[in-house]
Amino acid sequence: MKAYIVAEIASNWEGKVSVGKKLIHEAKLSGANAVKFQMWRASDLYVGHPDWKIIKKSELTFEKAKILKKFADKEGIEFFCSAFYPDAVNFLESIGVKKFKIASRTCLFSDPLSNETIDEIGRTKKPTIISMGMGGNKSKINKKLKNNKILFCYCISEYPTNFNKINWKEIKKFNGFSDHTLGITAPVVFAVLKKQLKTKEIFIEKHVKLKNSKGPDASSSIDTNELKLLVTQIRKIEKTKL
8 A cells, every 4th residue: 555645735824935835845854745735716715704814815826836836846745736716727737736636615516616627627637636525426527537537535524523523434435535633543544444455545635734823724734743743654554564
C-alpha cells in the first residue's frame, strides 16, 4: 500500500501569501505529498455570510495562486486546488497543476457554476479527487469525468467531525478519505484497514494549520507538528506486514 497524503490548507493561510508559504514549507518538512488550496469566489458562495470580511480576505486570487504554486514547485511539493468555477479550472491548467479536487458541495450541483466547473475539469482529462461528504449524483459525475482518472473520498461534511460518526464498514468501500475529525487517529485507522484489504494506493487529506492559526478552518484542523506525526505513522503502516 502507498498513501498519498495531502495537507489541505483551505482558508488557514488567512489570505496572506507569507502564511501560505510557511504552511507549504512546513507541509514539505512533514513529508506530505502535496498541499491543497481552495479556489472559489466569495461572491458566488458566501454573500450574506456573517464572516464575509474574513471569508473575502481568504479568497485565492489568480495572482496569489501563481505565487504559491511557484513557491511549492521550489520546495518540491505538489500544489493543487479544489476548483469552484470554470475560469479557476482554466487558470490552474495554465500554471500546470497535475490534478484537481471537487468539493462535496460542488457534487450537489446546487452552487452557481457547479455543473460547468465539473464539465471543465472533465475537459482537462486530469486525475480528479472527489469528496462525497454531502452525497451528490455519483453516476452523473462519473459520466462527466469519463476521461479522467477519478477517486471518490469518504467524507463527513461536519467541522469538526465526531470520530464516532465514521462508518467504518462504509469507509472500506473508498480508497480516499477526506477527514475532518480532530487529531490523527481516524486516518491512521483508515490506513490500517486499507492495508489489510491489500489496497495498492490510497488518498488521505487533512486540514492543516500553523500552531497559533485563527483562520476560518482552524477549529477542525491539525497543526503541522501533528501532520508530521500522521505522515510518520502512515509510512510505518505502509511498511508493516499484516
